[in-house]
Amino acid sequence: MQPEQGISHELGLGEVISKTFEVYRRDFAKYFVLFAVVGVIVQVVTALAQQAFVLPTLPVNPTPQQFSAYFSALFGALFLLLVVIFVVNIVFSTIAEGSSVKMTSVQITKGQVSLGASIRFAVSRLLSIWALNIIVGIIVVLGFIALIIPGIILAIMYSLALPVLLLENRGVFDSMGRSRQLVSHRWGKTFVTFLVLLIIVIITSVIVSAITGLLGGVIGPIANGILSAFYQPLFPILMVVYYYSNLARISQPPPGQMPTLPTTTVDAGTRLCPTCGAQNFSSATFCTKCGARLS
Numbered sequence: 525m526q527p528e529q530g531i532s533h534e535l536g537l538g539e540v541i542s543k544t545f546e547v548y549r550r551d552f553a554k555y556f557v558l559f560a561v562v563g564v565i566v567q568v569v570t571a572l573a574q575q576a577f578v579l580p581t582l583p584v585n586p587t588p589q590q591f592s593a594y595f596s597a598l599f600g601a602l603f604l605l606l607v608v609i610f611v612v613n614i615v616f617s618t619i620a621e622g623s624s625v626k627m628t629s630v631q632i633t634k635g636q637v638s639l640g641a642s643i644r645f646a647v648s649r650l651l652s653i654w655a656l657n658i659i660v661g662i663i664v665v666l667g668f669i670a671l672i673i674p675g676i677i678l679a680i681m682y683s684l685a686l687p688v689l690l691l692e693n694r695g696v697f698d699s700m701g702r703s704r705q706l707v708s709h710r711w712g713k714t715f716v717t718f719l720v721l722l723i724i725v726i727i728t729s730v731i732v733s734a735i736t737g738l739l740g741g742v743i744g745p746i747a748n749g750i751l752s753a754f755y756q757p758l759f760p761i762l763m764v765v766y767y768y769s770n771l772a773r774i775s776q777p778p779p780g781q782m783p784t785l786p787t788t789t790v791d792a793g794t795r796l797c798p799t800c801g802a803q804n805f806s807s808a809t810f811c812t813k814c815g816a817r818l819s
Contacts, residue, residue, distance in 0.1 A: 530632065530633060530768075530811070531543070531632060531765070531768040531769055531771075531772050532772055533772050533773075534769050534770065534772055534773035535765070535766075535769040537713060537716060537717055537720070539769075540717055540762070540765055540766055540769060541717070541720060541721065541762075543765045544721070544758060544761050544762045544765050545758075547628055547631055547632065547761050547764075547765060548757060548758060548761050550631065551627065551631060551637050554627065554637060554639045555624060555627070555753075555757035555761075556753050556754065556757070557639070557753075558620050558623055558624065558639060558643070558753075558757070559620050559624075559752070559753035559756045559757055560749065560750045560753035562616045562617060562619070562620040562749075562753075563748070563749030563750060563752050563753050563756070564746055564749040564750060565612070565616050565749075566612055566613055566616055566617065566749060567745035567746060567748055567749035568742075568745065568746065568749075569608065569609075569612045570608075570609050570612070570745065571742065571745045573604075573605050573608040573609060574605065577601040577602075577604045577605040577608075578601065579598060579601050579602060579605075580594055580597040580598055580601065581594075582594045614654065614657075615650075618646075618650060618653050618654060618657065619643065619646050619647060619650065620646075620756070621646075621653075621686070621759075621760050622645070622646030622647075622649060622650070622653050622686075622690060623639070623642040623643045623645070623646040624642075624757050624760035624761060625646075625686060625687055625690050625691070625760050625763065625764055626641075626642040626645045626646060626690060626691075627639065627642040628760065628761045628764035628765070629687070629690075629691050629764050629768075630642070632764065632765070632768055633811070645690075646690075649689070649690055652689055652695075652696060653686065653689065653690075655696050656685055656686060656689050656696045656699060656700075657686075659696060659697075659700075660682045660685060660700065663678055663682070664678045664679045664682070667679075676715065677711070680707060680711055680714045680715050680718075681700075681703065681704045681707065682700050682703050682704070683703065683707060683714060683718060683763065683766075684702075684703040684706050684707060684763060684766065684767045684770065685699045685700050685702075685703040686699075686760075686763060687763050687764050687767040688702045688703050688706070688767070691764075691767070705774070706767065706770040706771065706774065707770060710770065710773075714766070717762070717766060718762070721758055721759065721762050724755075724758070725755050725758060725759070728754065728755040729752065729755065732748065732751040732752055732754075732755075733748065735747075735751065736748040736751060771800070775800045795818070797811035797818060798818070
């Protein structure tokens with residue numbers, strides 16, 4: 525039997541984590557293949573770059589000239605290596621993350637996921653995702669440099685900016701403002717929710733690194749890229765689940781107040797969602813925007 529789709533109310537901490545793993549389990553193969561392919565590409569390119577840009581070694585008892593030449597060669601090789609690693613990660617990892625956000629949204633609201641369509645959607649929004657990640661990344665890093673606590677607050681504040689950008693088709697700064705609105709009055713819950721999953725991911729990644737570290741050679745990085753695909757989809761999935769949970773929260777009327785939005789059709793073949801007011805086809809069972817069940 526097809527499980528009920530949509531998130532029509534705010535989920536508790538345990539429900540958010542449980543829903544994340546439930547969504548992951550339903551389409552595990554698609555998430556795993558996506559991140560395994562990306563992980564192998566990143567690991568292989570990184571290994572090739574390390575072989576191409578070999579870091580020099582400092583001679584024993586170097587002369588001042590050798591010392592100067594060593595640092596010059598070291599910074600040059602290190603710069604090229606970091607550029608290659610950065611580029612391959614920001615291209616392929618961003619596509620995987622954006623695709624996962626789209627797949628999770630479609631699964632929650634419609635129950636049917638297309639990996640190819642999700643990848644094409646992520647590629648079409650690639651520049652916007654890059655811009656958002658760079659701006660948020662700089663702001664959060666500056667917050668951490670300041671006193672750590674501001675960095676944590678800013679990370680919480682903009683934790684849902686990516687789902688907003690992709691699912692509500694907003695601009696970069698508009699997505700950041702919307703994310704702040706969604707997590708307002710839920711700072712502690714947001715922090716604990718992401719912290720719990722972070723601990724799970726760290727433990728899993730340590731185990732994977734210990735296993736793949738024994739392999740060495742070319743096989744080690746490839747195995748690491750494949751095994752990492754078991755836990756890497758969890759964060760994008762969690763973001764979307766938590767996004768819909770908070771969307772349902774702010775869309776609900778105050779206690780004791782009945783919603784005033786009609787559920788009847790506004791135009792032929794459409795009707796309004798009683799939760800968020802979005803228009804849907806009359807044959808739809810769940811709202812395509814917030815995922816709530818239509819009466």
